Amino acid sequence: MKRRNWVIIGFLGLGWIVFLGQPTRVSTGLRMIFVRLCTPFVELGDHIPVVHARRDLARQNGQLRAENETLRKQVRALGELGQENIRLHELLNLKTRSPFRTLAARVISRDISNWWRSLQIDRGSDDGIHANMTVVNADGVVGKTISVTRSESRVLLLIDPGCKASALIQSSRDAAGIVAGTDTALRTEPRCQMMFVDRKTRIKAGDSVITSGLGGVFPKGIPIGTVAGARLNPQTGMYLDVEVKPAVDFHRLEEVEVIVE
């Protein structure tokens, strides 16, 4: 290879390290330009036959699912346990956990790459959204917003290795840890891993995992998933690695809610 090519490669590497490797104004500005350029084409997918047919089915499916979600919310809200919880909170004179103020958003695109897990929603800073807001649906935590333009946002899914949430096992409240995605290998059913769980903790398959509220991004008490298995971390031998099956079906996300307050 000629010397000139090495110089080009060197400049590319240096340019990336200096300007783009970290979230600088240059990288943010450049990303925004490309997001604005690409987003209309993402919407254009509605006019490509193979995509259009799939989206039609997905939309019908989404409507039915939205109806189902509403019913499930009603069932949950009226459940005996919910009532009991409210009464107990009143008895203890604690501040009742108010429902979050959420903003509904439509999923307009999924992550184009095979290595990252994110999606794009049709709400942005004009709707009051900013980075690091929690995104949920009726089943539980979906992820958090990472980059926001005026009219759309990118949501890093909980199953991405870069998304970390402080969590605890619902039944034994002292069993806390960090839940993160493990989705680098080939797998059709995504899984998360709960790390740094005390080795003495008694955990059984099927236990519910919820957010603990620590860390400042995810509010307390939102379902994350259920325990699928646990084993001692082979490297440290001090903690349990808990495999968590996410509560959310990440293959079928069409509408989500962003917690704005």
Add this chain to the structure above:
Amino acid sequence: MSFLIFTISTLLLATIQADLPTLGWLGGLRVEFLPALVAYGALTLPRGGALLLALCVGFAQDSLSAAPFGISALSYGITATILSSVRETFDRDLPWVQMSAGALTSAAASFAALCVIGFSIGGLVKLSLLAGLSAVVTVVLSLATDYWLRVTHE
């Protein structure tokens, strides 16, 4: 004119890549068209054009992904530079040359992603499968583009 065609092709292929369903029988992999476009550009366009196309495709891919911004552009840019410098020594019309170019481009982007995420056996298997998929897609894209160019010239 050709740059405009390549720009529109990039955006359209990105749209299709984002919207097509994943392949369940291949562990949920998504077919990638953009590495094939970069490889095709590196084998056919003038050197500067190939590099510019690679950077634009990389930035477009990163903007539609949660990847650290510019990481795909960096790997595509380096691959396009290498491919365009060695392409004279090969017959670019041969399918295996196109396949190798597509596989190399995809593998470079996957390698960059693994550098961020962390290497694992599963990750390396995924890298190999994606490289194989891109190799096939590059040949198909080259055939389709060459056919289209021949028809429009006639």
